[in-house]
Amino acid sequence: MGTVAKALSLLDFFNRSRSTIGLSDLARLSGLNKATVHRLLSELQAQGFVEQTGAAREYRLGPAFLRLAALREAAVPMRDLAQTVLADLCAATHETTHVSLIQNDALVTLTYAYAPLHGTRVTMEDAERLTFHNTASGLAVLAFSPPDFTDAMLARPLEKRTPLTVTDPARIRATLTRVRESGMSQCVGGFEDDVHSHAMPLFDSETRVIGAIAVAAPSARMTPDHQALIRRALRHHGLRLTRLMGGFLPDGFQREEAA
Amino acid sequence: MGTVAKALSLLDFFNRSRSTIGLSDLARLSGLNKATVHRLLSELQAQGFVEQTGAAREYRLGPAFLRLAALREAAVPMRDLAQTVLADLCAATHETTHVSLIQNDALVTLTYAYAPLHGTRVTMEDAERLTFHNTASGLAVLAFSPPDFTDAMLARPLEKRTPLTVTDPARIRATLTRVRESGMSQCVGGFEDDVHSHAMPLFDSETRVIGAIAVAAPSARMTPDHQALIRRALRHHGLRLTRLMGGFLPDGFQREEAA
DNA sequence: ACCAATGGTTCGAAAAATGAACCGAAGAAA
DNA sequence: TTTCTTCGGTTCATTTTTCGAACCATTGGT
Known part of the structure; x- marks a missing residue:
């Protein structure tokens, strides 16, 4: 599985009832090694696609989606x-x-x-x-x-x-x-x-x-x-x-x- | 530069005045090899982040942003x-x-x-x-x-x-x-x-x-x-x-x- | 005080990505 | 009509990046 696909697939674990997910939880959910998940999340975070929040440093979807969704909606x-x-x-x-x-x-x-x-x-x-x-x-x-x-x-x-x-x-x-x-x-x-x-x-x-x-x-x-x-x-x-x-x-x- | 970061950086070339971009154009804009861009776009496309449109098969931002932006807005x-x-x-x-x-x-x-x-x-x-x-x-x-x-x-x-x-x-x-x-x-x-x-x-x-x-x-x-x-x-x-x-x-x- | 689980880090081995060179198709120019 | 240019797309030996077992410090629960 390609690296990009792997990283993007992590985003699918977020939903309305699970808006924040910890590193270890996401590793368990995705079946990927914790070090791998950490590295992929870091790259997503650097581009604003996820961000960390709260004392437990959990991850959630980042603000980049708002901008790109607005551009998508403007186009289509x-x-x-x-x-x-x-x-x-x-x-x-x-x-x-x-x-x-x-x-x-x-x-x-x-x-x-x-x-x-x-x-x-x-x-x-x-x-x-x-x-x-x-x-x-x-x-x-x-x-x-x-x-x-x-x-x-x-x-x-x-x-x-x-x-x-x-x-x-x-x-x-x-x-x-x-x-x-x-x-x-x-x-x-x-x-x-x-x-x-x-x-x-x-x-x-x-x-x-x-x-x-x-x-x-x-x-x-x-x-x-x-x-x-x-x-x-x-x-x-x-x-x-x-x-x-x-x-x-x-x-x-x-x-x-x-x- | 990580592969995920490289793929996501391609998304930044889309804007209001350039909502569709061809493969060769995106290779020129990004400075990446055309084969590399093609492969990265294919992985983004497989997850709905970009899609191809029209006779010239140009790329544009995909529907996945609408869902993830909605989830982001629901959470924050x-x-x-x-x-x-x-x-x-x-x-x-x-x-x-x-x-x-x-x-x-x-x-x-x-x-x-x-x-x-x-x-x-x-x-x-x-x-x-x-x-x-x-x-x-x-x-x-x-x-x-x-x-x-x-x-x-x-x-x-x-x-x-x-x-x-x-x-x-x-x-x-x-x-x-x-x-x-x-x-x-x-x-x-x-x-x-x-x-x-x-x-x-x-x-x-x-x-x-x-x-x-x-x-x-x-x-x-x-x-x-x-x-x-x-x-x-x-x-x-x-x-x-x-x-x-x-x-x-x-x-x-x-x-x-x-x- | 002890234990379990967390987020985070390391680096040799393994896997994936790269890109020069190539292909067929389409449209423009001669 | 022929030739040329540029397009999207593909290949595979080489190069680069990713992987993940093992480790660390911290935190919260017992």
């Missing part, structure tokens, strides 16, 4: 565009909406919007990793991914996160066939109890799937009329977001809901 | 706090306000706020690098930096960006003495013609300077009364931002304006 304003579209989708459906992007072999929430109307709503966090097999966004992405990517994701151990989580690859593949036909996925309680989500894939300028846009709502609110409204609004704004991002739909992609 | 909400305080400072002064942070040997704009009142205003961009010798923020930072850092920054070639830019290190040092005494800096037309800026340093929990908060206005509006108003508001909100970020003032720091 995905978050900004997504926020605009999610606000409209939210206004139309009165439910939580979010966009997630593929990053290597994970699906990461880019941004989300809440509807103010209801007392109960589905809550989100950006930068969180979603799974593919048991989220509407994940299923939307797998349905339109290259076959080898889908095979690789379904070959992994699939966590049964809730009693309703489907973990049988054959059943998931059958679901993916239907998602490809309809252009939209849904998931009921597979990732979170009592949450019913719909999602549509998002595409780049070469018709490759890059992520998904989704609407998540408490299952109790999901009357047939409400689901039909959500599907119409999601299709409209999903196609709109792909277009705004300069993307194109793959041939045969379902633009209208089937009769 | 500097941008969020800064935006809150800048909005208030803006409301008080009716001028453009911004916060910049030290990143290695550069000063980088974190965020800014515009006042809606005036037809003319000073415009900003985040993620842009400021210089130390000819900006109010830079002078505020240098005045409270460790002497070796200040010496190193003043030992560099100092660009005469406008006819009013001071480039004589001795004159700048005299200015820094006055900034230390008053706790505030100002700069007239050193970085941008017809712009008069005031700035205050920001400190961390160990009383080290980490950046500056500033107010920038067209020189034509700078009556004595307006300048006094700006200084009072800047001192109040500058001290407030240091406090909100969990920072402490160094001993002897000027908390009140001198009679």
Whole structure:
């Protein structure tokens, strides 16, 4: 494994519930020697990618990410565009909406919007990793991914996160066939109890799937009329977001809901 | 130079005016062999830190920065706090306000706020690098930096960006003495013609300077009364931002304006 | 007082990186 | 149409860097 890849892989151990990590802990988590981790962290620190904090000298992600993220967003304003579209989708459906992007072999929430109307709503966090097999966004992405990517994701151990989580690859593949036909996925309680989500894939300028846009709502609110409204609004704004991002739909992609 | 440092240094060539760079161009800019650059970029790309785009296969910053910046901001909400305080400072002064942070040997704009009142205003961009010798923020930072850092920054070639830019290190040092005494800096037309800026340093929990908060206005509006108003508001909100970020003032720091 | 775990350091051996030279493709110039 | 230049990309003997077992001082818990 290359040295750069090794250093960058250390950054993946930071997440919302573990924002600081000590040297020895990071060595254990990564399986690398403590001296190696120390040296790699020193190089990341010298460039502002990590910094040390507190009496115990733990590490956390550094300020360089703010600048580079701002430059990335200036060049490719995905978050900004997504926020605009999610606000409209939210206004139309009165439910939580979010966009997630593929990053290597994970699906990461880019941004989300809440509807103010209801007392109960589905809550989100950006930068969180979603799974593919048991989220509407994940299923939307797998349905339109290259076959080898889908095979690789379904070959992994699939966590049964809730009693309703489907973990049988054959059943998931059958679901993916239907998602490809309809252009939209849904998931009921597979990732979170009592949450019913719909999602549509998002595409780049070469018709490759890059992520998904989704609407998540408490299952109790999901009357047939409400689901039909959500599907119409999601299709409209999903196609709109792909277009705004300069993307194109793959041939045969379902633009209208089937009769 | 370590391999990780070498790879990360490639990221510094991207900026607002150069959001995509070809392989050969990046080799020329960095002084590294094309094969080396290619290999380093491949490792950055595998982890989502850069991506290739367009027919010419140029590189640009990748989506991984969005996730890691979000995690960083979740852990250390500097941008969020800064935006809150800048909005208030803006409301008080009716001028453009911004916060910049030290990143290695550069000063980088974190965020800014515009006042809606005036037809003319000073415009900003985040993620842009400021210089130390000819900006109010830079002078505020240098005045409270460790002497070796200040010496190193003043030992560099100092660009005469406008006819009013001071480039004589001795004159700048005299200015820094006055900034230390008053706790505030100002700069007239050193970085941008017809712009008069005031700035205050920001400190961390160990009383080290980490950046500056500033107010920038067209020189034509700078009556004595307006300048006094700006200084009072800047001192109040500058001290407030240091406090909100969990920072402490160094001993002897000027908390009140001198009679 | 003792022990365990921390962050940090060293240097001969092992592994990875380097870069001159090369390739095919594409576009510009003659 | 042909030639030339520059591009992104690749190779592998040589060079450089990284590795990690063993060590250190410090700190906190028992």
